[in-house]
Amino acid sequence: MSNDQPTEESVNLDKDEPTQGPKHGFFERLYTGTGGFPIVSRRKFFYTMSAVLLLISLLSIAVRGFTLGIDFEGGSRIQIPAADNVSTQQVEDVYAQTLGHGPVAVQKVGSGASATIQVRSETLDLNQTEQVQSALFDKFQPKDSSGQVTRNAISIAEISETWGGQITKKALIALAVFVLLTMVYIAIRFERDMSIAAIVSLFFNLFVTAGIYSLVGFEVTPAAVIGLLTILGYVLYDNVVVFDKVEENTRGVLHLNKRTYAEQANLAANQTLMRSISTTIIGILPIIGMLVIAVWLLGVGTLKDLALVQLVGMIVGAYSSIFLAVPVLVSIKERWGPVAAHTKKVLAKRAGVGEPARVPVGAGARSRPTGSGAPRPGSRPTGKRQQRRH
Secondary structure, three states, rough: OOOOOOHHHHHHHHHHHHOOOOOOOHHHHHHOOOOOOOOOHHHHHHHHHHHHHHHHHHHHHHHHEEEEEEEHEEEEEEEEEEEOOOOOOHHHHHHHHHHHHOOOEEEEEHHHHOOOEEEEEOOOOOHHHHHHHHHHHHHHHOOOOOOOOHHHHHHHEEEOOOHHHHHHHHHHHHHHHHHHHHHHHHHOOOOOOHHHHHHHHHHHHHHHHHHHHHHHEEEHHHHHHEEEEEEHHHHHHHHHHHHHHHHHHOOOHHHOOOHHHHHHHHHHHHHHHHHHHHHHHHHHHHHHHHHHHOOOOOOOOOOHHHHHHHHHHHHHHHHHHHHHHHHOOOOOOOOOOOOHHHHHHHHHHHHHHHOOHOOOOHHHHOOOOOOOOOOOOOOOOOHHHHHHOO
């Protein structure tokens, strides 16, 4: 038998060749970026999931709205030292018994000797203020910093609706300016299609984070607005990292017929997936520490507003930069321009070559995996392949 004719053994090896090679575990493929997770090819699923999250968030914002803090809405703030005989429930009960209705919110702020019970309520008139202060003093006998029992240990501050409206206006202006500057930077930094995808990711993160904040019902404070601006900066950073890799992988792809733009973009998403996960985990660990230690153990209730918006925003931002921004980019590219024509050309060429399972091995045709132009992860060339090339 001639060496040029394939033996039965080599035919069987060729037939089984696509299944050869070591099988890597899920986490190994995730770590090396060679997992081939179908992010782009399953973009309809991610579009649906993103649309559901966005719809829930918008409905919550429209129906439930936001619980505005006293800095935005105006009202009265009452503070009493948090001694051993003072609890938030007791203060709330005294307030309700005195005025006939409960306060908007009661929380413990600070720790140790400087800890206070803070009551936020609607704007009280002078008579109501005197009644509440007298009732709290008679019940708890609070002491000032020098240890003297005095009514002055109970502080009451009034914040007008006009001042709260000014704070709201300034916060909205700051948010609008930040988003506008971010959009300008994205438009300069990336090409047009990448800019559109990044802006979609940015607004998705903004509305979903705000929607979750509305669902939970935490107060919207200046700290929450600052945290939201910080999160939008994180989303921008994550998009830059992902799109840099997409740009690197797709450079010159239109001059080749082995891979489509979508496949190269999917490879970039896989290669940056582990980095996004690691960055997010490292970023949220201090935030979780802030929630556990500062809020629950030390009782610094004002920090929970900042911590929640950052925690939610970082998780949503990692999701949107990989599973939304990249698929949106590919969808735009494949609908218009040279990428659409190149994709059709590559797919038409593959359809002409045929798939390995449809090629009759017994007819002397050699089955080769198509669609990637590269060996599968973990596969190795065999000696028989090299022999048959000569």
